[in-house]
Amino acid sequence: MWVYILKRLLYALPIALSVTVISFMLVYLAPGDPLNAIAPADAPADVIEALKSAYGLDKPVPVQYGLWVWRAVHGDLGTSIASGRAVLTEVMGAVSNTFMLATIASLMGVSMGCVLGALAGYQRGSLTDKIATTFSVIGVSIPHYWLGLVLTIVFSINLGWLPAMGAGPGGSTEWVWDLEHIRFLVLPAITLCVIPMGIITRTVRALVADMLEQEFVIALRARGLSSVAIFKHIAKNTAPTVLAVTGLQIGYLMGGSILVETVFAWPGTGFLLNTAIFQRDIPLLQGTLLVLCMIFVVLNLLVDILQPLIDPRMGRT
Amino acid sequence: MRDHTQPPQSPQAPQAPQSVGYWRAVLRRLKHEPLAMLSAGVLLVLVISAVFAPWLAPGDPFKASMLKRLMPIGSPGYLLGSDELGRDMLTRLMYGARLSLVMGVVPVFSAFCIGTTLGLFAGYLGGRINMVIMRILDIFYAFPSVLLAVAISGALGPGLSNSLIALTLVFVPQIVRVAESVTTQVRQLDYIEAARMSGANAFSIIRVHVLGSVLGPVFVYATGLLSVSMILASGLSFLGLGVKPPEPEWGLMLNTLRSAIYNKPFVAALPGAFIFLTSIAFNLLADGVRSAMDIKK
Numbered sequence: 001m002w003v004y005i006l007k008r009l010l011y012a013l014p015i016a017l018s019v020t021v022i023s024f025m026l027v028y029l030a031p032g033d034p035l036n037a038i039a040p041a042d043a044p045a046d047v048i049e050a051l052k053s054a055y056g057l058d059k060p061v062p063v064q065y066g067l068w069v070w071r072a073v074h075g076d077l078g079t080s081i082a083s084g085r086a087v088l089t090e091v092m093g094a095v096s097n098t099f100m101l102a103t104i105a106s107l108m109g110v111s112m113g114c115v116l117g118a119l120a121g122y123q124r125g126s127l128t129d130k131i132a133t134t135f136s137v138i139g140v141s142i143p144h145y146w147l148g149l150v151l152t153i154v155f156s157i158n159l160g161w162l163p164a165m166g167a168g169p170g171g172s173t174e175w176v177w178d179l180e181h182i183r184f185l186v187l188p189a190i191t192l193c194v195i196p197m198g199i200i201t202r203t204v205r206a207l208v209a210d211m212l213e214q215e216f217v218i219a220l221r222a223r224g225l226s227s228v229a230i231f232k233h234i235a236k237n238t239a240p241t242v243l244a245v246t247g248l249q250i251g252y253l254m255g256g257s258i259l260v261e262t263v264f265a266w267p268g269t270g271f272l273l274n275t276a277i278f279q280r281d282i283p284l285l286q287g288t289l290l291v292l293c294m295i296f297v298v299l300n301l302l303v304d305i306l307q308p309l310i311d312p313r314m315g316r317t
Numbered sequence: 318m319r320d321h322t323q324p325p326q327s328p329q330a331p332q333a334p335q336s337v338g339y340w341r342a343v344l345r346r347l348k349h350e351p352l353a354m355l356s357a358g359v360l361l362v363l364v365i366s367a368v369f370a371p372w373l374a375p376g377d378p379f380k381a382s383m384l385k386r387l388m389p390i391g392s393p394g395y396l397l398g399s400d401e402l403g404r405d406m407l408t409r410l411m412y413g414a415r416l417s418l419v420m421g422v423v424p425v426f427s428a429f430c431i432g433t434t435l436g437l438f439a440g441y442l443g444g445r446i447n448m449v450i451m452r453i454l455d456i457f458y459a460f461p462s463v464l465l466a467v468a469i470s471g472a473l474g475p476g477l478s479n480s481l482i483a484l485t486l487v488f489v490p491q492i493v494r495v496a497e498s499v500t501t502q503v504r505q506l507d508y509i510e511a512a513r514m515s516g517a518n519a520f521s522i523i524r525v526h527v528l529g530s531v532l533g534p535v536f537v538y539a540t541g542l543l544s545v546s547m548i549l550a551s552g553l554s555f556l557g558l559g560v561k562p563p564e565p566e567w568g569l570m571l572n573t574l575r576s577a578i579y580n581k582p583f584v585a586a587l588p589g590a591f592i593f594l595t596s597i598a599f600n601l602l603a604d605g606v607r608s609a610m611d612i613k614k
């Protein structure tokens with residue numbers, strides 16, 4: 001077991017390293033000088049030189065990269081060009097908002113998906129199955145940014161039940177778990193949860209239907225086990241896959257919430273990325289990308305380590 | 318020695334040999350799937366209205382009118398209303414289908430070509446080349462797909478071709494994985510060994526013997542990506558990273574109409590409804606193709 005964990009950790013290291021390279025290099029894909037974002041086009045030459053050395057842009061790119069990684073390891077991602085604040089502070093505030101949204105949306109989506117998928121898998125071909133399958137097709141097909149707009153139109157504009165934008169009084173920094181703030185979370189969370197709901201419904205339905213036909217279930221039935229007891233066996237066997245999909249989904253939602261965050265003006269990483277891209281705020285863009293991808297790498301790692309713990313068959317191989 | 322032009326049926330063969338007869342059978346089975354046929358019909362109507370938009374559309378997609386801004390659905394002369402600049406919605410939706418469909422299909426098609434080629438060679442050659450290709454692609458897996466698309470097109474800057482490149486890059490690693498795993502399975506079968514012994518070179522073995530088995534699974538996977546590509550592409554335009562205004566494109570229209578959700582919600586939601594319709598049609602068609610190609614059942 002420990003060998004497996006160690007191996008998996010060693011495997012994640014080169015990936016994490018490559019992620020830093022890509023996060024750093026991506027901005028150099030862009031045509032033009034990164035300095036254009038900072039200095040006006042007609043700035044005098046000495047001002048440009050001074051700015052270049054201030055941002056470390058006068059050094060060769062590999063040296064810049066090395067310095068950037070070295071500082072990142074020590075918790076310094078540079079200073080945002082647009083706001084002048086430390087990138088790490090900005091990113092961490094946004095990450096906690098996005099993480100909250102993504103986790104709640106995944107939990108909602110996964111629990112609904114498990115229920116729908118299990119019901120559908122147990123009663124294949126029934127009306128329940130058809131409803132659940134329809135839900136899952138809609139879940140994976142709907143453009144969620146559009147769903148966000150539709151929900152805003154219905155619940156904020158027409159019914160006036162829920163707020164349309166933002167994260168409540170206090171803005172992005174002062175989140176409190178009270179009704180006042182949770183009201184702002186409802187619509188974005190529902191919008192985001194349709195994706196994991198659709199995917200998990202599909203997965204669980206296929207797994208349950210497949211398992212019900214397997215010999216061990218027939219054997220359990222023949223031994224006279226109650227359907228509740230059999231369900232426990234099935235749940236135990238579906239858990240590892242559901243866990244793996246859930247972990248990936250939280251990761252996808254963390255990176256993929258940019259569209260929904262734009263619709264609801266949710267102060268998360270998507271919002272930050274949007275700002276960074278359109279203001280060409282390079283340190284902010286690099287920092288946000290790096291943190292998001294590292295979270296994704298760690299989530300993948302956690303899933304891989306947790307899986308053999310709940311599924312002993314995997315530990316042996 | 319076995320004649321390598323007649324691949325023997327091996328119990329662990331991942332796919333039966335696929336001849337013209339196989340694809341014809343798939344098509345025949347697909348015709349019996351009502352949902353898939355309905356989806357194909359919807360897509361056909363969208364494609365026709367996109368291709369023949371200049372003749373079918375009632376107006377000019379760029380002609381603005383300050384007086385007739387945000388007309389409701391069903392106004393005379395504006396069957397589906399007008400947008401925030403007074404342009405006819407029906408016309409723009411029909412013209413918009415052009416770019417939206419292109420942005421949905423082209424990345425998947427190019428990723429299909431690039432990814433299958435890479436996967437075939439990685440899987441067939443095996444060894445160190447396989448490891449290098451697959452490890453490089455693993456890096457792309459460390460990025461959630463939406464984030465990768467947004468980051469690449471954000472770095473390259475807005476524009477149609479840049480978002481096509483970004484989306485292709487998102488899909489290539491996934492397709493390579495499918496192609497590589499099938500190729501690795503097929504490579505170990507006896508008839509490939511026989512072909513190699515008869516002196517055929519790697520290229521012709523891949524072309525004649527491996528490609529047929531790999532195309533099926535990759536094709537199924539790629540059809541499933543069409544709806545993802547559609548949603549992502551329109552999403553990039555929605556963020557302002559895709560097509561530039563005033564081009565008609567559904568995602569961009571959804572973005573520019575956002576200010577109208579307070580007074581003309583139905584008009585504002587219309588472009589998104591078309592993205593949804595197309596994406597669900599792609600998904601149902603892909604499901605139909607998958608079950609039609611599943612020979613076991």
